[in-house]
Amino acid sequence: MKINKIIKPKRFARFVIVPSAIFRHKNISAASTGLYCWLFSHDEKQEMTFKFIINHFSNGRDALQKCIKELSIIGFLVREQVKIDGKFKGYNYILNDIPLTGKPLTGKPLTGNQHQSNIINNNIYNKSNIKPNAKNYDKIVTDAFDYFVELFPIKNRPTTKTNIDRWLDTLDKIHRIDKYDLRQVYLKCKELRNDSFWETNFLSLVKLRNYNREGIRYIDYFMYKPKPNVNDIRKKIQGAIKFYKYNDPLGKELIGVKTINGDIDFDMLKTMLTENEINIIMND
Secondary structure, three states, X not given: OOOOEEEOOXXXXXXOOOOOHHHHOOOOOHHHHHHHHHHHOOOOOOXXXXXXXXXXXXXXXXXXXXXXXXXXXXXXEEEEEEEEOOEEEEEEEEEOOOOOOOOOOOOOOEOOOOOOOXXXXXXXXXXXXXXXXXXXXXXXXXXXXXXXXXXXXXXXXXXXXXXXXXXHHHHHHHHHOOOOOHHHHHHHHHHHHOOOOHHHOOOOXXXXXXXXXXXXXXXHHHHOOOOOOHHHHHOOOOOEEEEEEEEOOOOOEEEEEEEOOEEXXXXXXXXXXXXXXXXXXXXX
16 A cells, blocks of 8 residues: 555656646646656655655745645646545655546545555546535536635635625536636636736636626636737736837847836846737737
């Protein structure tokens, strides 16, 4: 019975080779990418505990827990409980090389007489602390609920039964009526919560089915990714006042941005905006 071990897909067992999917997955933090690579560098002989991880890195406990949670949500990692004779004995860290595929995770702990699979079933819906209410919501909705809630600051999370029902009802309608994949909605919400503008303007799931000034539901507005305009792009840069164009020593036209703290040149701007956003500004 394996306890506190790293379990990788068999074809990677004899090599320190990291699957390229981790480097191509968008909107994942650099810290989580690094932790995944470090975990992948160990073989199954190494005892892997959270204490062992903490002792290796300079990051604090909370930061590492956040990384483990992020990898688990995306589907690169399952931190699976192991129980023997009903008693908790530890965790196995099961790594996967392909995120967000397969069937939902059950979240059930391994027991002494269970065979542990090396295959990770990836899905964001692998737990739920919410008790079903009078409405018969789809299990996809109730299982996804916790993950959506944890995207928001504690002060903005629903605490009363009324608010919990409103958030659940919103997810249910997005899934059942609007026909969106809640996994993709989750990733979009995570992106919005990390956006400098939306982190203070998107504080409740209920907003997703409200209408904006153009009469479009926010869920449709967000999921269809409308083409941003210059003002939308400017809001992504803290303290930005306006964009301007200038020529480099070779006469090539570039763009910069004036902010309340000074100018940002093109080289720095490229690290803050996407290529598409820069093209929109250049062509404005």
